Amino acid sequence: MKVALFVPCYVDQFYPNAAIATLELLEKLGCEVHYPKNQTCCGQPMANSGYEHLTGACNNLFIGNFSGYDYIVCPSGSCTLHIKEHLHSHQNEAMAADIRKRVFELTEFLVDILRVESLDASFPYKVGLHQSCHGLRGLRISQMTELVAPPFSKPAQLLDMVKGLELVPLNRADDCCGFGGTFCVVEEAVSSKMGKDRVDDHIAHGAQYITSADLSCLMHMEGILRRQGSDVKVIHVAEILNHSIK
Amino acid sequence: MSSTATKDHPQLAAIFNRDEPRVDWHDETLWWVRAKRDIAAHKLPEWELLRETASQIKNNVLSNLSSYLEQFEANAIKNGVTVHWAADAREHNQIIHKLLSDKGINRMVKSKSMLTEECHLNEYLLQQGIDVIDSDLGERIVQLAGEPPSHIVLPCIHKKKEEIGDIFHEHLGSAKGESDPKILTETARQHLREVFLTRRAALTGVNFAIAETGEIVICTNEGNADMGAHLAEIHIASMGMEKIIPQRKHLGVFLRLLTRSATGQPITTYSSHFAKPQDGKEIHIVIVDNGRSIQLGREDFRNSLKCIRCGACMNTCPVYRKSGGHSYHTAVAGPIGSILAPNLDMEKYADLPFASTLCGSCSNVCPVKIDIHDQLYKWRQVIVKAGYTPKAKTLAMKGMAFTLASPALYRAAGKMGRWTFKYAPFAVNNGANPWYKHREMPKAPEQSFGEWYAKRKDQHK
Numbered sequence: 001m002k003v004a005l006f007v008p009c010y011v012d013q014f015y016p017n018a019a020i021a022t023l024e025l026l027e028k029l030g031c032e033v034h035y036p037k038n039q040t041c042c043g044q045p046m047a048n049s050g051y052e053h054l055t056g057a058c059n060n061l062f063i064g065n066f067s068g069y070d071y072i073v074c075p076s077g078s079c080t081l082h083i084k085e086h087l088h089s090h091q092n093e094a095m096a097a098d099i100r101k102r103v104f105e106l107t108e109f110l111v112d113i114l115r116v117e118s119l120d121a122s123f124p125y126k127v128g129l130h131q132s133c134h135g136l137r138g139l140r141i142s143q144m145t146e147l148v149a150p151p152f153s154k155p156a157q158l159l160d161m162v163k164g165l166e167l168v169p170l171n172r173a174d175d176c177c178g179f180g181g182t183f184c185v186v187e188e189a190v191s192s193k194m195g196k197d198r199v200d201d202h203i204a205h206g207a208q209y210i211t212s213a214d215l216s217c218l219m220h221m222e223g224i225l226r227r228q229g230s231d232v233k234v235i236h237v238a239e240i241l242n243h244s245i246k
Numbered sequence: 247m248s249s250t251a252t253k254d255h256p257q258l259a260a261i262f263n264r265d266e267p268r269v270d271w272h273d274e275t276l277w278w279v280r281a282k283r284d285i286a287a288h289k290l291p292e293w294e295l296l297r298e299t300a301s302q303i304k305n306n307v308l309s310n311l312s313s314y315l316e317q318f319e320a321n322a323i324k325n326g327v328t329v330h331w332a333a334d335a336r337e338h339n340q341i342i343h344k345l346l347s348d349k350g351i352n353r354m355v356k357s358k359s360m361l362t363e364e365c366h367l368n369e370y371l372l373q374q375g376i377d378v379i380d381s382d383l384g385e386r387i388v389q390l391a392g393e394p395p396s397h398i399v400l401p402c403i404h405k406k407k408e409e410i411g412d413i414f415h416e417h418l419g420s421a422k423g424e425s426d427p428k429i430l431t432e433t434a435r436q437h438l439r440e441v442f443l444t445r446r447a448a449l450t451g452v453n454f455a456i457a458e459t460g461e462i463v464i465c466t467n468e469g470n471a472d473m474g475a476h477l478a479e480i481h482i483a484s485m486g487m488e489k490i491i492p493q494r495k496h497l498g499v500f501l502r503l504l505t506r507s508a509t510g511q512p513i514t515t516y517s518s519h520f521a522k523p524q525d526g527k528e529i530h531i532v533i534v535d536n537g538r539s540i541q542l543g544r545e546d547f548r549n550s551l552k553c554i555r556c557g558a559c560m561n562t563c564p565v566y567r568k569s570g571g572h573s574y575h576t577a578v579a580g581p582i583g584s585i586l587a588p589n590l591d592m593e594k595y596a597d598l599p600f601a602s603t604l605c606g607s608c609s610n611v612c613p614v615k616i617d618i619h620d621q622l623y624k625w626r627q628v629i630v631k632a633g634y635t636p637k638a639k640t641l642a643m644k645g646m647a648f649t650l651a652s653p654a655l656y657r658a659a660g661k662m663g664r665w666t667f668k669y670a671p672f673a674v675n676n677g678a679n680p681w682y683k684h685r686e687m688p689k690a691p692e693q694s695f696g697e698w699y700a701k702r703k704d705q706h707k
Contacts, residue, residue, distance in 0.1 A: 007695050009650070013660045014688045016695035023699075035699050038653040046650075048604065048623065050630030051643040057651030137606035137619075145284065146562065146610035148293035172277070176564045180603030185680040187601060189260035192684035193269060193568050194603075223685030 003031040004066050006074040006083075006103065008215070009041035015215050018236035022075040022106055025242040029114055031073075036065035044082035048181045052086065059087055063095050071113065072103040075238050077135020077213050080105040084139070106238055107213050108141050111154040116161075122244045124164030128207030129156055130198065130221070131174040132214035141213060145174050155213050155237050162240060168205040175201075179220035195224045203232055210234050254597040259569035273567040275403060280561040282510025283611065290506070300499050301615035304552035307490050308542065314457040314490045315533065321460025322531060325522045330532045335365035338534045342367065342449070342482055343374050345530055349480065351376075351447045357464070357471035358382040359451030360398050360555060361484045361534060363577040367449075378449075379441050381470040383434050390417045396571025398578055399508045399557035404570055438470070448474030452485035452531070453554070454500060458493045461521035462531065465504060465514035472518050480528045481520070487533050488551040500554060503613035507556040541589045546624045550585045552614040559608035559618055565601055574598060581608035585621040588629065596634035599625035657696065664690040 003026055007019040026033045042062065043055035062083070066072050074080045083103045089096045110116045131153075135141045142153035159165055178184065178194025185191075199221050202210050210225075210232060212218050218234040225232050253261075263269055287293045307314060319329045332338035338361075346354060354371070356362065356378050368378045368389075380389045384401035388394065390413050395401030402410070411425035420433045450471045454463040462483055464471045475481040491497060505511040523529040542548050560566045560580030571579035576587040576595060584598035599622045608618040629635065649655045666673050667690035675682050693701075 009656070009660075012695045013664060014691065016691050016693065016698055019695040020698065035696075037696060037700070040653055040656040041650040043647075043650065046643050046647050048626070049639070049643060050600075050626030050635060051640075051647070052627050053631065054643060054647035058647060061651055061653070133603065133605035133607075137610060144607075144610055146607060148287050148290070174607075176603050176605035176607070178564065178603060180605075183600070183603050187256050187259060187565070187569075188680040188683055189256070189263040190565055190569050190601075191603075193263055193266070194564050195685070197273070197568075219688050220685065222688065223681065226686035227684060 001031050002068075002070045003033050004069040004072045005033050005035045006039065006042075006066065006072050006079070007035070008074065008076045008079045010219065011075065011215050014219070015236065018075055018215055018238055021236065021238040021242040022073070025106075025110075025238055026073060028242075029110070029116065031114075034069065039065045042079045042082045043086070044079060045181055047082065047086055055086070056090070059089050059096065060091060062087060063089055063092050063099060066099055066103075067095050069102065071109065072099065073106055073109045074103065075106045075213070075236060076215060077105045077132050077139050077141060078216055081134040081138035105135055105139055105141060105213060107135075107154045107158055108139060110158055110241075116158065119158065119161040119241055120244070121161070121241055122163040122165075123240045125208045126166045126168050126206050127159065127240070128168050128170060128202035128205060128210045129153075129159065130177060130202070130210055130212040130214075130217055131155075132212050132217045133174075133176050135213045136174055142174070155211075158241055159211070159237070162243070165240065168202070168207045170201050170205060172198075172201060177217045177220055179216050181216075184220060191220075192224065195220050199224050199228075199230075199232075203230065207232060209240075211237050211240055213237050253575070255569065255573050255575070255601040256597065258573035258575065259565075259601070262570045262573055263568070269568055271406070272404060272570060273564075276561045276567045279400070279509060280558075280611075283507055283558055283561065284510075286506040286510040286512065290502070296499060296503055297613055297615050300503055300554075300613055301552065303491060303496050303499065304614050305549065307492065308488070308548060308551055311487065311490065311542065314492060315487060318455055318457040318460055318490060319533075321458070323460070325460050327460065327521075327523065327529045327531055330530060332532050332534045332536070334536045335534075338365045338484065338532055338536065339367050339370040341532050342484075343371060343376070345480065345482060346371075346376055346447055347374075349446070351480070353377045353379075353445055354447040354449055355379050355381050355441050355445040355474045355478070356449040357451065357466060357474055358385055358401070359449065359484050360395075360578060361451060361486050361536075362449065363395060365484075365534070365536065367484075379438075379445075381438050381441065381468075381474055382466070383431065383468060383470075386434060386438070387413060390414075394572070394577065396579065397557060397560055398555050398580075404572070438473075442470075442473045442477050445474065446478055447480045447482065448478035449482045449484060450475055452483050452489050453504070454491050454497060455485055455489045455531075456492075456494050456497065457490055459521065461494075461519050463497060463517060463519050465501070465517050467511075467515045469516045472516055475520065476524075479526070480530065481523070482530045482532065483520070484532050484534060487535055487538050488553075504554055504556055507558040507611065507613040537590045541586070544589070546628075547585060547589065547621055549616055550582070550589075550618075550621060552616055553582055553586075554614060556613055558611040558613065562607045562611045563602075564605065564607075565603065569601070574601070581618045581622065582616070585616075585618060585625060588625050592629060592632055593634050596629045599623075599629060657694075660694055664694070 043058040414420040587595035
């Protein structure tokens with residue numbers, strides 16, 4: 001199975017360990033992983049700001065980088081959703097459509113495609129799971145509290161396979177952290193208040209780590225935790241799932 | 247109002263956030279309503295089917311709106327009701343003024359109608375020398391306070407009971423410092439009873455207009471619409487033209503959804519049908535367009551007209567909960583208001599589609615399944631193309647698009663960025679960076695993943 005690793009730009013630059021964990025995890029689970037080295041960004045920062053019309057060159061670059069693989073796997077629900085919903089090309093629409101079908105967020109890929117049922121991982125800590133909105137309500141990797149429908153959670157299902165890990169309950173299971181791309185600077189007051197309230201919920205329930213399938217939310221919450229001088233750390237779900245599979 | 251007119255959502259929200267305990271209180275109050283909604287919805291196993299059914303009925307209405315409106319008008323006229331058509335807010339206000347002045351009426355009682363807020367009817371009538379008293383308790387409170395409603399279902403949700411006590415003390419003569427909700431409500435009842443008994447004209451909104459029968463349905467918890475309409479000699483109902491449902495049998499779907507979504511109640515206390523005027527009395531229905539035809543013509547945004555004004559999207563919206571309804575500087579606040587308002591004035595409301603993280607919770611609670619967060623995204627594209635965004639932002643976005651389209655530029659920029667974070671943190675950790683105000687910047691690693699991967703590949707060779 002030829003898998004292309006799609007690493008979001010900010011993960012590449014600021015959180016390489018999450019990408020390394022994703023790569024190692026996929027390799028250990030038997031995938032032939034390729035990293036197209038000319039990748040940059042999915043274009044979401046422009047599109048969500050209302051400048052989707054400027055993303056043409058970015059889209060064509062993405063198509064050039066990621067065509068010809070069985071699957072494209074990304075350790076971010078948000079970037080995956082952007083590709084699934086907005087990757088288009090005047091020159092290569094057929095290739096864009098093909099990529100939109102093949103791109104998966106990491107936890108949904110592990111559960112739905114690789115059908116992982118056990119993991120040799122250990123992480124003996126209390127962990128709060130932050131449900132990132134785009135993975136949750138866009139890709140539906142977990143059930144949403146608003147809907148009257150049976151519960152499930154792909155990230156929680158995987159975290160349950162990790163030895164020693166205890167998931168803590170939260171008062172608000174899927175409230176947004178307030179990152180929201182450029183929202184975090186344009187609406188600075190509301191954004192940071194939202195992040196603060198999310199972090200408080202995890203801390204109140206004794207979480208030692210906050211994890212998520214999206215590092216953008218974690219980056220936001222980490223910024224707040226570090227400003228507060230908190231001991232609570234953020235960690236991408238891939239780093240937990242890859243923990244001690246060596 | 248004037249102080250909010252010149253400020254945008256981020257500025258107003260920042261002012262709201264200066265009092266953090268108040269933000270917490272507002273957030274918790276609205277979240278409590280959202281939680282009540284969840285409990286009510288989860289009691290109905292067929293909830294999602296109900297939403298889908300309501301959505302499809304409303305889609306059908308929007309696709310056949312002109313014929314349903316004509317059918318409604320014909321049946322209403324048969325019932326002895328007078329029907330008026332208003333192209334815009336101004337015409338709506340003028341029609342109502344004429345109805346009142348023809349009868350020499352200069353005082354009117356009004357139950358909740360967000361349409362009259364949208365049309366600024368109260369201000370207009372006041373200028374014509376006509377006194378309007380809002381009879382919904384929450385609306386009466388904000389009216390006495392000289393403020394617009396901050397929420398379409400819970401108009402004074404931003405006020406604490408102590409503040410309401412102060413307002414009632416000043417205007418209605420309740421004891422100073424009295425904040426017992428029971429006593430304050432009784433004060434309002436006595437005050438409003440006198441109003442109901444003495445007003446010759448009553449204005450109400452319309453929740454549903456049934457094309458098949460020509461009747462209108464008005465939902466309230468306080469019975470204030472009924473009190474006003476039954477006692478007055480002329481009942482004027484202001485109705486947005488999208489309020490149509492085809493048949494009476496469809497009403498059950500919407501009544502089951504409306505208050506469960508709004509407050510978690512199974513149904514409104516009063517769901518009153520008005521079909522024919524009583525002997526010697528008059529019913530007038532004013533059907534208002536005010537931009538709705540334009541919205542109906544916008545393919546991406548037309549289904550915002552499915553809205554039944556339950557307010558569920560506001561209660562669930564973390565941005566609404568933490569910024570307050572007045573930060574939206576429009577009659578209908580929150581996510582639904584942010585997709586309706588730009589249709590009326592794109593420049594004035596250019597900030598609203600950006601007052602969202604696109605988290606999508608609004609679309610999930612919407613009882614008629616409006617794709618609210620997708621429409622917020624689409625309005626952003628329309629507003630940018632129409633040129634209503636700051637030039638600096640456009641320049642920054644162009645620079646970003648140029649950089650991200652080139653792998654070499656991207657790598658160089660990334661390296662430079664990480665170097666700056668590491669060796670010149672003062673360049674980003676300062677007051678000019680809005681992120682840094684409440685959050686630390688991420689730590690810059692020694693190498694990017696791309697750099698790590700290139701070395702690993704070399705080692706594997």
